[in-house]
Amino acid sequence: MLLSFEKVSLTYAPKHKILDEVSFTLPEGGFCFLTGTSGAGKSSLLRLIYQSDRPTGGQITLFGEPLTNKGDKKCAELRRKIGIVFQDFRLIPHLTAWENAALPLRLTDAGEDYIQRHTKELLEWVGIGDRMNALPTELSGGEQQRVAIARAVVTRPRLLLADEPTGNVDEDTALKLFHLFDELNKLGTAVILATHQSQMVEKFHKPALRLQNGRLASSKSFAA
Amino acid sequence: MSLPRHLFTPAFRHQHLGRSFAAIVGIMVFIASFAMAAEAILLTASYLWGQTMETRITVEIPAVGDESSMPQAERVKQATSVLRALPGVGLVMPLSDDEVERLLQPWFNNPDLLKALPLPTLIDIERKSGATLSATQIQAALKNVVSDARVDDHGAWTQDIWRLVRGLILLGGLTIALTAVTLIITVSLICRAVMAAEHETISLLHLLGAEDKDIARHFQMQAKCIARNAATLGFLIALAVTAALLFSTRHSADFSALQWNHWLGLSMTSLLIPISATFIAAITARISVMRLIKSFP
Numbered sequence: 001m002l003l004s005f006e007k008v009s010l011t012y013a014p015k016h017k018i019l020d021e022v023s024f025t026l027p028e029g030g031f032c033f034l035t036g037t038s039g040a041g042k043s044s045l046l047r048l049i050y051q052s053d054r055p056t057g058g059q060i061t062l063f064g065e066p067l068t069n070k071g072d073k074k075c076a077e078l079r080r081k082i083g084i085v086f087q088d089f090r091l092i093p094h095l096t097a098w099e100n101a102a103l104p105l106r107l108t109d110a111g112e113d114y115i116q117r118h119t120k121e122l123l124e125w126v127g128i129g130d131r132m133n134a135l136p137t138e139l140s141g142g143e144q145q146r147v148a149i150a151r152a153v154v155t156r157p158r159l160l161l162a163d164e165p166t167g168n169v170d171e172d173t174a175l176k177l178f179h180l181f182d183e184l185n186k187l188g189t190a191v192i193l194a195t196h197q198s199q200m201v202e203k204f205h206k207p208a209l210r211l212q213n214g215r216l217a218s219s220k221s222f223a224a
Numbered sequence: 225m226s227l228p229r230h231l232f233t234p235a236f237r238h239q240h241l242g243r244s245f246a247a248i249v250g251i252m253v254f255i256a257s258f259a260m261a262a263e264a265i266l267l268t269a270s271y272l273w274g275q276t277m278e279t280r281i282t283v284e285i286p287a288v289g290d291e292s293s294m295p296q297a298e299r300v301k302q303a304t305s306v307l308r309a310l311p312g313v314g315l316v317m318p319l320s321d322d323e324v325e326r327l328l329q330p331w332f333n334n335p336d337l338l339k340a341l342p343l344p345t346l347i348d349i350e351r352k353s354g355a356t357l358s359a360t361q362i363q364a365a366l367k368n369v370v371s372d373a374r375v376d377d378h379g380a381w382t383q384d385i386w387r388l389v390r391g392l393i394l395l396g397g398l399t400i401a402l403t404a405v406t407l408i409i410t411v412s413l414i415c416r417a418v419m420a421a422e423h424e425t426i427s428l429l430h431l432l433g434a435e436d437k438d439i440a441r442h443f444q445m446q447a448k449c450i451a452r453n454a455a456t457l458g459f460l461i462a463l464a465v466t467a468a469l470l471f472s473t474r475h476s477a478d479f480s481a482l483q484w485n486h487w488l489g490l491s492m493t494s495l496l497i498p499i500s501a502t503f504i505a506a507i508t509a510r511i512s513v514m515r516l517i518k519s520f521p
Contacts, residue, residue, distance in 0.1 A: 077433070079432065
């Protein structure tokens with residue numbers, strides 16, 4: 001199993017439970033939507049996976065290892081195996097699309113030739129091969145999100161986390177982006193995609209976890 | 225690992241933080257280099273001058289007041305003979321009247337007055353290396369020949385000069401140490417401001433899998449680059465100012481004892497300042513970033 005949540009809770013204040021005994025599993029190469037209204041706890045759940053937050057109860061197992069309070073080095077190693085796509089893209093404004101997308105590779109031992117070639121191929125694949133030297137401010141919302149997706153998968157991570165990736169783009173672009181995530185999944189990357197756009201979830205016949213007030217309200221099986 | 229060179233450039237440009245950083249390093253290096261150069265010149269010149277002066281003793285034979293006394297030339301001749309016979313005396317050189325007049329010239333406006341005055345005769349004595357001959361011993365030896373002779377041991381008053389030089393060197397050292405402390409504090413504060421401006425980028429780098437040491441190393445590299453350029457400029461300005469000051473005071477201050485190899489040594493010693501400042505700035509930047517980064521998500 002790639003990821004497992006076992007009665008995971010997250011509490012910020014004694015009476016402010018963000019997640020309440022959430023349990024689910026994600027197999028290697030699986031795809032899972034994470035749905036729920038705004039404030040249901042989707043982003044918090046993702047933050048627990050990429051270790052920006054620590055659970056106050058339960059156990060998370062990722063890549064076969066329990067997520068405990070790891071040190072800086074271990075935490076960084078783990079994060080390099082995960083790709084993250086944010087709603088607000090989080091591109092560095094003074095770096096070009098190419099430089100932004102190549103950034104995670106620069107944190108590895110990859111050689112310059114590989115970085116040049118692979119990033120270029122990936123940007124072409126996400127459909128912005130002709131805008132590689134543009135700054136984020138010169139790109140549309142959809143284009144910026146494509147750069148963010150390229151950055152998230154440039155190191156070929158085993159798990160891709162997307163937090164409302166279509167929240168800042170129009171419906172057509174959102175659909176194209178969903179297809180992009182689907183293609184990535186078919187190439188072997190496990191995906192957890194948090195969204196409140198339930199109509200999109202319906203279009204893709206994929207497993208979905210629905211959060212409501214921090215609890216898992218329903219789930220569509222991975223076998224489905 | 226090779227993060228883009230300009231990753232933190234906007235942060236350094238934010239509210240001219242980079243310029244402030246460069247200005248602080250440049251000014252501190254200027255002050256410290258200037259203090260170091262002054263110290264080194266003072267120390268070397270004093271040492272060379274002291275080496276010459278410490279072995280010298282001057283005997284003053286006052287001019288005879290009445291004609292019944294022994295002629296001055298005879299008094300000087302006898303005194304010279306006694307002095308040459310003393311153990312530990314290397315060289316005995318009576319100064320001519322012209323030389324004595326030249327020495328007294330600065331204190332007299334009217335040169336004719338000097339001719340009219342009964343001038344003493346001065347005898348310059350050089351002690352042999354390692355000799356312990358004192359002014360009192362010379363005074364005693366001359367007592368029977370020229371009882372009114374006065375002996376002046378330069379070694380005694382060069383000790384006072386040395387004490388003054390040591391005090392000035394200590395003050396210079398303190399100035400350099402204080403500039404180093406000021407540099408550390410200022411660089412640390414500027415780094416905090418830069419980090420605050422680049423909070424988002426650092427958080428993102430963390431989420432992409434960057435370790436604290438990777439971010440700190442990259443930040444240090446950029447800080448080092450700015451510090452190196454600023455330190456070089458500060459050092460060159462200090463060097464130019466020092467050279468200009470030495471040139472403008474060449475008539476009143478005598479640095480003739482300093483040879484080209486001394487000047488080369490002084491320049492090399494002063495070069496330690498910009499190198500140290502660059503090193504201090506880079507290390508301070510790294511430590512500041514490492515400490516601050518712990519609080520980032």
